[in-house]
Amino acid sequence: MDNKGQGRTTPVDKNSDLSQVPLEDVLESRAEEYLQICWEIPTENEKHAVATKLYAACRRLSAAVRERDAAAAVLEIASNLMACEEMAILQMKTNSKELSFIDSVGLSEKQRLSLQGSAARISAEIDRGRVYMAGENGSGDEMLRSLGIQAFVPLWQNRKTKGAIVFFNLLPQRNGFGPGDRELLDLFSVYAGPCLFNA
Amino acid sequence: MDAKILLVDDSSTTLLMEEMLFKKYTKYEIRTARDGAEAVQKALAEKPSLILMDVVMPKMDGFEACRTMRRKDQLRDVPIILVTSRGEPYNVETGFESGCNDYLTKPINGRELLEMVNGYLAPQGAC
Numbered sequence: 001m002d003n004k005g006q007g008r009t010t011p012v013d014k015n016s017d018l019s020q021v022p023l024e025d026v027l028e029s030r031a032e033e034y035l036q037i038c039w040e041i042p043t044e045n046e047k048h049a050v051a052t053k054l055y056a057a058c059r060r061l062s063a064a065v066r067e068r069d070a071a072a073a074v075l076e077i078a079s080n081l082m083a084c085e086e087m088a089i090l091q092m093k094t095n096s097k098e099l100s101f102i103d104s105v106g107l108s109e110k111q112r113l114s115l116q117g118s119a120a121r122i123s124a125e126i127d128r129g130r131v132y133m134a135g136e137n138g139s140g141d142e143m144l145r146s147l148g149i150q151a152f153v154p155l156w157q158n159r160k161t162k163g164a165i166v167f168f169n170l171l172p173q174r175n176g177f178g179p180g181d182r183e184l185l186d187l188f189s190v191y192a193g194p195c196l197f198n199a
Numbered sequence: 200m201d202a203k204i205l206l207v208d209d210s211s212t213t214l215l216m217e218e219m220l221f222k223k224y225t226k227y228e229i230r231t232a233r234d235g236a237e238a239v240q241k242a243l244a245e246k247p248s249l250i251l252m253d254v255v256m257p258k259m260d261g262f263e264a265c266r267t268m269r270r271k272d273q274l275r276d277v278p279i280i281l282v283t284s285r286g287e288p289y290n291v292e293t294g295f296e297s298g299c300n301d302y303l304t305k306p307i308n309g310r311e312l313l314e315m316v317n318g319y320l321a322p323q324g325a326c
Contacts, residue, residue, distance in 0.1 A: 038223065043310040052309050056216035063211065073212075080212045083284060083306050171284060173304045 023194050027062035030191075031055050050180035053081045057187055061195050070195035071103035074165060074188065079105070082181055084150070086168035088115060089196065090122065092161070097123035102163065102196060111168055114147050126161045129154045131185050133177055151177070153185050155193035162197050202248035202320045203228040207238040207264070208282070209256045213307065217251065220309045227320065235259025239267050242274050249319055251312075252299075254283040254290065262297040269298035278319045282307065 034055035041048040057077050064073030071089055078084050088104035088111075099119045104112070115122065121143050125132075132144050132152040144152050151167035165188055170176075204227045206217050214231055221227050230245050232238040236259040238252060250268070254261035261281050268274040281299040283290050294302050301315060 035219065038219070043224070043313065049309055052216055052220065053306070055219060056212050059215045060212040076210050077212050079284070079305075080210045081216075081306050083304075085284065171305075172287060173285075174306075 023191075023198065024062045024065040027058045027065065027191060030187075031058035031062065034058060046179045050183050053180040053184055054187060057081060057184060058191075061191055065195055065198075070192070074192050074196070075103060075105050077184075078165070078167065078188075081184055082167070082177075083171040083174050084167045084169070085171060086111065088112075088166045089155075089163065089192075090115070090126075090166060091163040091197070092123050092126050099123060099163075107168070111148070115166065118143070118147060122164065122166075125152060126154050126164045129156070129161045131182075131189050133182060133185065135176055151181075151185055153188045153192070155196065156189060157193035157197045162193055165192065201226045201228055203230060203245060204316065204320075205230045205232060205238065205242055205245060205247040205250045205252075207232045207235070207250065207252035207256070207261070209233050209253065213253065213282070213305070216307065216309070217312070220313060221316075224313055225317070227316075235261060235264030235267075238264050239271075242268055242277070243271065246273060247277060249316060250277055250279045251316065252279060252281055254281055254285075254294070262293055265294070265297040265299050280315060280319075 034051045037051040038048055038055060041051065060073050060077055064070045074089060075087065078087055086106040088107055089102040090099045091102050092099055097120050099122060125144065128140070131154065132138065132141050134145065134150045148168060149166055150170060153165040154161040155163040155165065204221060206214055206229060208214050218229055221229055230241055230247060232241045234256045238250070242250060252261045252264060265279055265281065268279065279299045281294045281302045282305060283294065283302055284305045291302060303312060303315065
């Protein structure tokens, strides 16, 4: 279906094959698509704000692939586009359920310990492969809620989940998630994994 | 002559978003800097019509850069909008005390940003 011009802002698919084209080219192409959406939608439209964020995120991730600073880029994007400054990027070790921290920012000792102490359950969440946002109340999200996690993004690579981005509290000016957050998390889920794990 | 804006942020993501918005919706000339010290240098060299500046940056933060600019005759009257990730009263008060004209909180809303900047510059070159 051709829905160009109607604000299509979630054209990401975790099952898409990202191995055939250089990742930075894929991300630049995505950025151009979002830019085109921005061109076609007035600024008053909420979808314009969403496309603007996704454009900037794709361009930044594309640069991160070239510059090999994907972890820093993910934290920077989330900090600036979601106003979250308490987060961690986790990697699941191959053939085990152990987790390692790839990078993190703003975590309290309690948050860090809670992640380490719940490694097996978090690994199970990674295997489940589902993006979680606080307030959506999906079944099976109780463990994430109990840890105070506001958003959980499994990271896909080659059709498998390899890690996750865990978001704790948003900054005080955010009253919960807003326009573009879900789309940004979905984008991370598809593209952040290859950016991080292909490097 | 079109107005010139100096965008200051250590975040590439924010600069990408701001540049895209201004290039699409305005005719402003855009200059960028990545920290407060560079911002002061570029502001003196480029004489921008408005400065949009992040608060938390390496080398020199936005508050200090704002205070430094206000001590320069050439920059005393240039509108400065601070972009803060934390909108608590303390930060807002510190921003105004440092000499800024206005502030925005992250995450930036494109429409809000354009409206605020155009409010200061519209006669000089907004679309």
